Amino acid sequence: MRSVSFVNSLKLKVNGKVKQGCIALGDVDGDGCSELVVADEGGLVQIYKGSSAKPWWKSSNFINVGCVVVAVVCNEGRKSVVVFGIDGSYSIIDFNQRGGAVPAAIRSDWVLPNIMNVVVGDLDCDGLNEVVACHSDHCVSAYRWNVKHKRLVRLQRWKLRHLAGNISVHVGSDEGVPSIIVSQPGCSYAVLLINWNQNDTNKSDETMATVKYTPLSSQSRSQNPTITCQILGDITKSSSSPAGYFALCTLDGTIKLMEDDEILWSFQVDHQLFALHKLDILGDKREEVIVCARDGLTYIVDHDRNVVRYQFPDNVQDHPCLVYSDFHNHIWLFYDVRLPFLKATDLVTLAESDREMTQLFAQLGAATLEEKRGLLGKCTKIFHQDAKLDRKVEVVPEHPAEMKP
Template sequence: MKVASFVHHCEFDVPGNVYKNAIVLGDVDNDNDIELVVGNMEGDLYIFKGQRQIQKISGLGIITAIGIGDLMNCGSNTLIVICGDGWCHIYLCLKLCKSELADECIVKLEPVHVQRIPANTKEVLLGDIDGDGFIELIVGLTDRVIRSYRWAQSAAAGRLVPLHKWECANQIGSMILNKDNEGRPCLLVSQPGATAMRIYCPTTHSDLIESTIKLKNFQSMELRNPSISSEIIGNLKLDGCSECDPNNLTGSFCAISTLDGILMLVKEQVVLWSKKIDQQLFCLKKLSLTDDGPDYLISCSWNGDTYIVDQQGHIVMFQLGESVTAFCSGMYTIKSNEKPVPCFVFITFNHKVFIYYDIKLPKSNLQSLSRYIENDSELLKYMEKMNIYSSTDRKKLIDACLYKYFINCSKNDSEKNDKI
C-alpha cells in the first residue's frame, strides 16, 4: 500500500464535539465559492470561507446534521441545520456585510424559517427523489425511519410539508440518491452487514401505498461481523475502463464500506472487487481529483488514516496522525474567485478543523501491453502489414518480445557482475 503526504492545509478551532454528519461543503452564500459549515453539540454553527471564519451562529441546540441545497426551488442555496430535539433551522443569504478582516463585502446568513420535525435525525439529504424536477429534503432518523419533505411557499410564509415515510429493517448507515439502469431515481439506504435498501418514491399521491421497496443484498463474501454498520456511495463518475462499465451505466455502480474494515465496489449485486483494511472505516465519500476525472473512493478511520482508492482497487493511504470525530471530502475554494480544489476536512477530538487542500496523486494505473497495442493505430497498421491479425498471434509476439527483453537484461546483469 502506498502512502501519500499532503502539505497544503489550514486549521481552525471548533470547541465542542461534532457529529459525523454535522459537517458539509457547499456554496452557502451563492457566490460560486465553496464554503465549509460545521456544527457542534453545544449548538454553535461555524462557517468558513477560504482561510478564515466568516460567521458563527449560536444557541441552536445539539446539531446532528447539516445540508446545503436549493430546498426552496428558487435558484438559491439554503443552509439546513437540524438538531437532535427536532428543530429544523433554515438560513438564506439576504444581505452583504463589511468584513472585519479585509476590505471586502461578504454575505451573512440570516434565519428565514424554523420548524419542528420528528426528533433524532442522524442523516440529511437534498435531492429530487421522485423525478419531478423539484428538490426534496430527506432525513434519516435513529429509529430506522426515513421521511421526505418539500418546501411549500404561500403568500404569507413557507413551510416544510411532509411527503412520505419509510421504515427500514435495521439501523440506517447512510443514504444516497442514485439512478438505476433505466434512469429512474431511487434512494439507497445502507443497512448492517453490507446490505442496502432501495426505495423508489411514488410520483403521484395515489401510488403512495404501492411505493416499491426492494432489499438489495451486496453480501457476497464472509463478513467479520454480519451485523456491523455500513456506509454507501453511488453515482460514481467512472474512468472509462471497459471491464468496469461497458455500457456506461453509472447508476448501477456503488461502493460500500463497513465499520470492520471491508471496502468493495459493486455493480448491481456483483462485487467487482473487495479489500480488507485493518481499520474501522466510519465514513465513505467520493472525490474527483482532476477536472472531468473519475471519482476516487475516500474512506476514513477513527484514527485519522484516510484511504484513497481508485476504481481498480489500488489504495493510497494518508495519515493525519490524530484521531478524528468527523470527516468529509469535496471541493473547497481557498481563494475567492478562483477554482475550487479537492480537499479533505478532518475534525479531531482536540477540537481542531484541518482542511488539506489541493489533493493530488500521481497516475498509478498500469496499462497492459496488449491494451497499449490495441490503442496504438500506427502499431496496428504495422502488425497488419506483417500479417499479424489474430489475438493469438499478437499474444505470441508480445511473449517473444518480453522473453527477449528479459534475456537481454539477464545477460547485461551477468556481464556487469563478471566485471565486478
C-alpha cells in the same frame, strides 16, 4: 500499498466535538466558491470562507444539532444552509439575497426528530428538489418545500427492519432516474421506492411505502450480520454516462464497489472504517472512493481497485473526504489533494514510457527487463557518487591574502 502525503492544509479551531454529518461544503453565498460549514456539540454553527482560519459567520442559537447540509431546499434556484436539530427543529439560513456575512432570512420549523443524515435532490424528476432524512429510529422520511405555507411538508415515510447507517441518492441506469439507497447492518442495503402523490403532499401513509432489501455476502470471508455499514451512491464512472457506481464500507474493514446488484470488487483492511465519500482526485472525470478509519488512515481507491493510503496524524472523530475533525476540537481542511496516479509502478515502467529513455535503451542494447534495470541502477549509483563529490568540494581563495585565520 503506496502511501501519499498531503501538505497544504488549514487548521481551524472549534469549541467542541463534531458529529458525523455536521460538516458540509457548498456555495452558501452564491459567489461561485465553496464554503465550509461546521456545527459542534454545543450548538455553535460556523462558516469558513477562503483560506481564513477565522469564521466568516457564526451563530450559537442552535441546540443539539444533528446534521447540516448546503443545498437548494426552497426550490428558488439558490443554495441555503439548513441546520437540523435532533429534536426535529430545522433552520434554513439564506445568504444569497443580501450578500455578505449577514443572512437575508432564517426560517425555522419542525419535522420528525432524531435526524442524523440528510440528502437533497430531485428524486421524482419533476424539477423540484426533495429533502430525504435518515433517522436513528429505523425510519427514513421525505419532504418538499411548500411555497404557500413556507415550510417543509412530509411526502412519505419508510420503516426499516434494522437501524440505518446512512442514506444516499444513486443513479444506476443510463436513463438518469435517481433512487434512494440506505445502508443496513452486515454490509447490505435497501432501495426505497417512491410512491408519493405529487398532487397531495400532506398524504404520507407509512403502509404504502415500499422497501426493497438487497443482502450482500462477502466473497472472501463471512460477514458479521450486525456490523454497521455506510453507503455512497452516484459515483461517476465516466463523463459520458449519467449512471454511476455505489460503494459500501463496514466497521470491520470491508470495502465494496457495486454496479446495480453486481459486486465489482471487494477487499478488507485491518482498520475500523466508518466514513465514506467520493472525489475526482486524479482529474480524469472519474470519481475515486475515499474511505476513512477511526485512527485517521484514509484509503483512496479507483474503479480498478488501485489503492493508495494517507495517514492523518490523529484519531478522527467525524466526516473525512479531506476534511477531518479530530478529538482535540480542531478541523483540518486539506485543499490540495491531486494525485498523478494511484497504480503502483517502478522506475523501469516510467522509463519505458519516456521516448528519450526508450531510444537510449535501444542504443545501449538493453532489451530485457534485467538489462534495463541494471542500466538504471548504474545511472542511480553514478548520480549518488557525483552528489557526494559535490558536497566535498572546497572553495579556495585565489589570493592567499583573502584567507582568514
